[in-house]
Amino acid sequence: MKIKNITTKSYFLGLFLFLLGLTLFLSGANLPIFIKVLYLLATILSGYHVMIEGFSLTVTETKARKKFSPNIHLLMSLAAVGAILIGKFSEAALLILIFAGAHFLEEYAEGKSKREITKLLEMNPDNARIIHPDGSIEEVSVETVQVGDTLQVQNGAQIPIDGNILSGIASIDESAINGESIPREKTTGDPVFAGTINGNDSFTMTATKTSDNTVFSKILSLVDQSQNNLSKTATKIKKIEPIYVTTVLILFPLVILSGAAAFGWSFSTSIYRGIVFLISASPCALAASAVPATLSAISNLAKNGVLFKGGSFLSNLADLKAVAFDKTGTLTKGKPEVTDFIVADDINKDDLIDIVSSIEDQTNHPLAAAIVNHFDQAKKLDIKVETKIGTGVIGQLGDDEYLIAKPKAFSSVDDQFTLQQKELAKEGKTVVFVAKNQRVVALLALMDTPNSAAQPTIDYLNHEGIDTVMITGDSKQTGEAIGHNLGIKKVITEVLPEDKVKVVNDLESKSLMTGMVGDGVNDAPALVNADVGIAMGEGTDVAIDVADVVLMKNDLNKFVTSHRVSKRLNKIVWQNITFSMAVVTLLVVLNFFGLTDIGIGVVAHEGSTLLVILNGLRLLRG
Incomplete structure (x- = not known):
């Protein structure tokens, strides 16, 4: 952070010296040496980090890959040095100032996408209020909380750990976990998650996980992983960059030699046009085509409850x-639900609902809960219930006996129910019959519904x-x-x-x-x-x-x-690649016709880079 502050201050000092030199030049001051020194100092102060990065990274990457691996910063550094050698001090300073300034903006833009994701880290719970067996409450580090500990969560506080509510009613903002903006009402027995925010009521809870196993900790792990995994296109661009830069460096002397032979340029003009070529052909915009857009898309989806690794x-x-x-x-949904309840014409449906619900309420087979939940308004009757494995459930109410069982348990069934059972089975539903005194009087159809x-x-x-x-x-x-x-x-x-x-x-x-x-x-x-x-x-x-x-x-x-976001991401990345290469092609062609200079080349080139980044940042929006 300290180095970054020094670099920023040095940049603005260089900018000040450049503007001072430009002001003296425009005012007609007869101080040519002094003005050139100001431009030279401006170049060094504002761009020394660019030059160091250009040469040091080239050496490091070349050693690591065991082949020449130059970068964009090296191209710009060589262009600035070349401009100084041919006496173009003001244009060298302008080149470095614009390139370094654009580099700072690129870092900010890329960092914005990362900050949108990693701000989740600021929400990571630090402390928990543990309730000891004697009733005393102690604030402890969340890392010391063990499974089974009882915790107090105050109103407006962050839930420290995954667990279940022991007592109390809470309205909880779970947007950090699932992207859902509407708070969820929860009560005794309901699960709660670390990192979510409690509403206006306090409650007690039991911890069911340790801090390193919570849903929120897994989200943070996925977020960290996602920032280090580039898309296929971004990876290819990163691999192509040193090859592209090497090609530009090889073409640089050819451009200078062809200038004199093909266009009749003087030696100084050829050198100047070669420097403009270095700037124009630099793949800054191409390099920024994919990474900011990808990070923006991942950030957008993370805020809405979708995590990509x-x-x-x-x-x-x-x-x-x-x-x-x-x-x-x-x-x-993963749980069966009652979809149909058909009752014989001579049977009171409401009375039968009360009976069926009361019988099923006393059993524990998988379909019982679905039936009881479906008839949640039914009256609870005092019925003696017996479960017969392989047959079904029998309920005795007064002199009447009720049997709830699958169709194969019945030897005689009215055609009405047999036909309906077959039709419902075709729909993928599970059918059970309800018999009163051995006569089938109703059927229930259940299904794990979409x-x-x-x-x-x-x-x-x-x-x-x-x-x-x-x-x-x-x-x-x-x-x-x-x-x-x-x-x-x-x-x-x-x-x-x-x-x-x-x-x-x-x-x-x-x-x-x-x-x-x-x-x-x-x-x-x-x-x-x-x-x-x-x-x-x-x-x-x-x-x-x-x-x-x-x-x-x-x-x-x-x-x-x-x-949809993935399709949009790929579309934007290819827009960026096409646009960046079109700008490079245009600048290179204009250079050969003498219609551009270092200043125009730098502004157009770095401007296209910023437009590419801003285009990618559109994916931060919903």
Whole structure:
């Protein structure tokens, strides 16, 4: 930081000396030597760091790569030295001042993208209020909190650790975790996350993780990783830069020699035009075409609850040709829900709801909770309940016996219910019958229903010409029914967990850039093998750890947003590359016709670099 401050002060001192020399020159002062000294000092003070960086980095990179690896700073340094040698002191100073000034602005612009992401670090919790067994409260470092500790979270405070609410009601701002701006109401038993902000009420909580395993700590880890992973285009540009600069240096003496031979220039004019060529052909704008834009896109998505582990994965997203989806918890809610309740005409529906809900409330099979939650307004009746394994649940109410069981438990069923059961099964629904005194009087249909974002996500991908595949362990009938309703192009059913990798590999073997979206431990191998693995943020830790992209809120709409941002990123990067090379070509051509000079070349060249960076920073916006 101290060195940076010295460099900045030195730059402004150089700028002052240049302006003083320019003022003396324009006023007609007869001090040519003094004015040249001012320009020379301005060049050295404002650009010594550029020259040092140009030569030292060239030496370092050449040693590391074991081949000549020059950089843009070296080109500008040679151009400035050349201008001084031919007596163009003012233009040498102008060149360095504009280049160094533009360099500072570039660093600020690139840093803005990084700051947008890394400001999350400022939100990392430091302290926690631990409640000891004797009731006393002590403020401790969050790193000392252990699983099972009881903590107090005051109103307006930051939640220090992941855990569950023990007592109290809270309105919590979770935007740091999932990008959701609306606070969420939470009460006893609900999970809370480190880094989120409590509202106006205090509560107590139990820690369920240590500080290094919280969701927020994983976000910070992903953020740090993302800034060090460039996109494919940015990586290629970085590799091409020394080759490009070497080519310009080779062409430099050829330009000087051809000037006299082809254009009849004098030796001094040839040298001058060669220096302008060095400036014009410098790939500053090209070098800045991808990195600021990529960091801006990653920053934008991070603020909205989508974390990329690197720019390359964001860039790849736009090239996807196939996306495989796990069904449960990804396309669906992951929990069965009652979709149909059909009752015989001679039965009172409301009374039967009370009976069914009261029976299921006393059982623990997977469908019971779905039924009770669906009929949450039902009256609770005093019913004696017995569970018979392999048969179903029996409830006794007065003289009447009720049986809730799957269709195979019944030998005689009215045609009305048999036909409806078959139709509902075709839709992928699980059907249970309700019998009163051995007569089937109602049926319940349940299904793991698609989440609200599944349909629009599949519609979007189909519209983009991307193949959609659903992988599920469900039966053929159930899986195909759900896939058909969502509009998925291909459904692969009865898949064992270990076979999901094979599905992804088969897609990739067809030369398709493939994505995999999942949330479970059994999805992890497929997420690793896919070109882009996308994990649902509320899924398992394993899936999140191995994926390339994490949707912090289980919202597939964010996947669509990410794909759109990826397409926009690639478009902007290629706009930048095309524009930067067009400016270079134009300046080089104008130089050969004698229509530009060092000043014009520097302004046009560095101006194009700033425009390229600003174009990339547009991706910081939503």
